[in-house]
Every structure is written in structure tokens, then in C-alpha cells.
Amino acid sequence: MKQRIASRGRSVLHRYCLIIGFGALTLRAAAGWAETPPVPTGDAAPVFVPAAAPQEWMGPPEPLPAGLDPHAQQLTGEDPVRAVLWRAWSLPQEVAERAHRVQRVGLSAGISNLDAPARALLLEPSFGDPLERAEQAVALAPELPAAHAALAEQRLAHFQLSAGVESLLEAIEMAWSHLEARLWLEATGSQALFDACLGAALGFLALAACAAFPRFARDLRRLCELPAPSAAALALSIVLIPAALGGGLAGLGLGLLAFALVNGSAWRRLSALSAAALMLVALFPLLERRAESYAALAFDPLALAAWATEQGVPSASDLARVVRAAETDPFAGRALALRLARQGELEEASRRFEQLRREDRSAELISNSATVSLLRGDVEGAIGLYEQAAESSSSALLRFNLAQAYGRAIRLDAQDLALAEAQSLDFDVLSDLNQRYNGQDGALVAYLPTPTATVLERLHDPEAAAFLARRMRAGLAGGTLGESRGDAVVSFWLAAAAGLLFGTALRRMAGPEEDLYAGIARLLQARGGDSVERMAQLEELRLRQRRMGRLAGVLSWLVPGAAGMLADRPLLSLLSVSVFASGAALYTHRAGAVPDPLALGMLPGMLAALLLVGLALAYLTLLGLALTLRVKD
DSSP, X not given: OHHHHHHHHHHHHHXXXXXXXXOGGGHHHHGGGTOOOOXXXXXXXXXXXXXXXXXXXXXXXXXXXXXXXGGGGXXXXXXXXXXXXXHHHHSOOOHHHHHHHHHHHHHHTTOOOOHHHHHHHHHOGGGSOHHHHHHHHHHHOTTOHHHHHHHHHHHHHTTOHHHHHHHHHHHHHHHHHSHHHHHXXXXXXXXXXXXXXXXXXXXXXXXXXXXXXXXXXXXXXXXXXXXXXXXXHHHHHHHHHHIIIIIHHHHHHHHHHHXXXXXXXXXHHHHHHHHHHHHHHIIIIIHHHHHHHHHHHHSOHHHHHHHHXXXXXXXXXXXXXXXXXXXXXXXXXXXXXXXXXXXTOHHHHHHHHHHHHTTOOOHHHHHHHHHHHHXXXXXXXXHHHHHHHHTTOOOHXXXXXXXXXXXXXXXXXXXXXXXXXXXXXXXXXHHHHHHHHTTOXXXXXXXXXXXXXXXXXXXXXXXXXXXXXXXXXXXXXXXXXXXXXXXXXXXXXXXXHHXXXXXXXHHHHHOSOOOHHHHHHHHHHOOSSOHHHHHHHHHXXXXXXXXXXXXXXXXXXXXXXXXXXXXXXXXXXXXXXXXXXXXXXXHXXXXXXXXXXXXXXXXXXXXXXXXXXXXXXXXXXXXHHHHHHHHHO
């Protein structure tokens, strides 16, 4: 079963990449949305007959639904792709027929992933049965994680466990390859991880400082008869010194570290040092990763606009950004060239692709340029470009396009070889194409999208991320503590050295510690005096021991990590606090550190629920282990 799911998971990404933009099937018909271009004649003429323009059988558009801009009907002449999709969606029929019709029109325009109608099916209950709506949403937008998550939820609700788990795995895989979902996951994940690490570090340091206080108070009482409230005030002043000097929350952590190292075993001190190191990791590498993920959301809107344009139906503002920057920004230029090809303006698209190839030698760009050449009737030119792109790419979709070009040139042996190579790269590619494009008029070739990794690389801005990280760190680690990693490490070692030196001096002056059992032994070995008084003292010690045991039991259940600390297992305590802090951070950010761009749907809630259950089981296991070790001791 695991091998089948793993094999299925490896093929899903190739399969869906195969169908992105694969709707160049009736671009001659798409050209009719603006002006039908002449069909080439002679040897260069394509072997397919253009389908009728959708307007001829679809009729006038229906009124727009409530909530949309009333001026959106003006897009009929300015945005032919959006207009024809709206006409297909507005015809009153059953949901399945409507979804199938919109899918066919989208494929004709070179759009295989229709997010907007898929989201409409998921969000509107009046469209029918939730399971049917989820299935149609996946058919319309196979790369939308929200569609797969909705299908997984419905299948699990209908006790289709195997199919539900498979849909959930596909939703997770699609979320990592979908740009908007990927950005959301990285922002939310980095935020939750930062909060978990910082919370775990501060929580354990506070617990270790509290565990060191009883010995500290007894030593002060033996040295100078200092009462417990005064000892508590002195301990608090030690803890707050770095924060008072401007260290902020990180300064409080260093103060807790210094006091935790005053007393305790070697293992407890090692655990406190580990927690302080975790705090430094949170304040620098993790905080910088969090800032980088936030910067990617806001500092390059042109890259996001170009990605949305390549997906097929961008917003008016995204398309305007791409058009304005197309002449100066190659990323916007390739998006606009692909947009023109989808609209049927093949000559202009070919000219732009040719210009872009002088600077950009990526396999995706060369393949898209070859597809435009093939649709224009330049079969040999397309074959040359496809072969050039295949040298640097392992895409099954590219090999499939190359096979179609070989078929146009009647090079059947080469076509069979290219199809066999495509099938070896992705076993499901041919069956998936046959299912989605069965009966579709036009050339069976597809556009390759810009990989998500390429867009993420464009969104990575080190200067913006560093600036944002400094601003975020300023509220947590003030002064020199937050300026650089070197200053933070020096402050870390100074606090640790101060705590160790102060603890060593205090123990030497106060002498060895006398615990409860040592007090009982001293009373039993005492000679002379009133035996009744000694028995009363022994009974008082036993009552104190029972009270401390009951208090320790309550603290073990109520305070995360207390059970491990009371069992003298500080590393177990640190692990328990870390698991609890991870669960708290995950629960706090279960809805996302930033709003979901309607790309993930219920997937974050499902993943958060599964992870919270796992963390709860892990925490209860650690708690039970700590309680067992304490009883044995």
C-alpha cells in the first residue's frame, strides 16, 4: 500500500504539470475572439481544422452575479479569455454539464487549471451535493489544493478511507507546488516554528529558574537569615537585570538563564544552556526565515502578477502590471507572450518569444516558443526548439509535445520513441491526456509553466528580508543583543558565566545542602533532649513531605515540563516543554499567519488537527514517562 501511494505521489506532480496550459488545442478558434487569422495553406498548413468560435454556439453573456463590478461586462472586448469563460459558466444547466463546458472552453484557451469556477463550486452549497461539487472542482482545477482537500474531506466523511487519504496526500503535494499555497505554508510554518522555539526556550528557562529558587533561598537564609520574600525579590532582580538594561524579551531569557545556572545538577545546567541556545536559534536563523517568507508575500507584486497571468485568468491589476513591465522585465515579458498566444495572437507571441530566447535559455521558455511555432505551421522549427529544450529538461510533457511535432512531420519512428520516453518519465501522462482531451479539436500540444522554484527565487530579496528581520527582532531583543549574532552569543556566555560563578561562590559560603531525608537522619541520630519533641519534628517533616508530594503531583499535570524536572530528568522536561510549545503555536496559527488566498481551503485545518493529535499523544507519553521515573526514584 505504501509503495502504491508513493508511486502515485511521484506521478501526480508530473501528471498535473503535463496538463498546465494544455489548452492550445483550438487557438485558431481562440483567435476568433478578436479576429480570425488566415489559415496557412500549402505544405505548412496544419493538419487540424479550427473549431468554431465559442460565441457562435454560446450566445450572449448572461447578467453578472451580484457582488461583481458592474463594469466587468466591458471586459468582453478587452479580455476575450475572461469573456468566453464567463459565457460558458453563465449558461443555465446542471453543475456537471456546466463544469464540463467551462473545462472545454478553458482548454481551448490554453488554460487547464480554472481556479475561479472551482472555488465557486466549493463555496456555494446551492450547486448540489458536496462530494459531487468537490469532484467537479478537482476536474476544473487539478492544481488547486483546496479542491483536493475538499474531496479528501468528503471521501473521509463517506468512509472512503483509502480514496480520502490519497486525496489528502495529493492536496499536500499540490500545496507545495502551488505558488500561493506554498507562500502561505512557508509564512505560517516559519511563524509557528519561531513561536514554538522561542516559547519552549523561555518556558524551560523559567521552569529551571523556579527549580533553582528553593536552594537559593535556603542558602541565603543560612548565610544572613534572609526571609523568603526578600530572597524572592533578590532572585527577581537578578532575572530582570538584562531586561532592565534594554534586552527586551531576549534579555529576560538571559536573566532566567543566569539564575537557572546558580543551582542545580550538571544535567539541569546543560539543559538550561540548550534552551538558551534554542532561544538564539529562534531569534536569528528562524526569525530571518520568517522575515524572508513575509517579504516574499509583499515585496515583488510583479512576480506574483506574472505568475497569475501564466495561470490563465489574471485580475485587471495583475494584467496591467505585466503589460507595463513586459518591455523591461523578462519575467513579465514571458508571461505576456504566453498570454498573447492564448488569445490567438501567434505572430506577436512568436516575436516576443524569439526576443526572450536571446537572454533566457530555460527549457520552459524554449518549449513554449516551440509550441507557438507549431501552431503557426512551422513544424521543423518547432521540432528543433523542442529538441533543444529536451536536452536540459526531464519533463514528460515536453516529450509529448515533441512527439506531436514528429507526428506532424510524419516521422513516426521518432514519434514512438518520444512517446515511450514520455511514458517512462510519467506513466500516467498518456492516459491522463486522453481522458482530458478526448474529442477536443485542435493541436494536442501544451504550454509549460514557469516552475514554482523559479518564481520563489525571484521573490527572494535578501536586503528586504534582512531589513524586515531587524525590525521584527527590535521588539524582542533590544540593544546590542539584537544587533548581530556575535553580540548575542557574547551576551549568552556572559550571562552563563555570571550564573555559574555566583552559584559556586554561594555554595562555598553556605556549605552543603541538607535535604528532607538528611534532616530526618539528623533528628534520628541526635542524642539527648526531649524525645517527644523529636517525634513531633519527625511527624512535621513527614506531613511536609506529603504536602510537597501532593503539590508536585498537581504541578506535574498543570505545568508543562514540571514532571520531568521533579523527576530530576531535565532533558525530558525540556522535550516536554518543546512539544507543548509546538502544540500551542500550531493551535494559535491554525488559521494561518496570513489570510488564506482561497488556495488551501480546509487543508490547513485538517493538517493542524492531525498534527495536534500527534503532539498531544507525544506530550502524554512524555508526561507518563516522567511520572513513572519519579515514582521509581
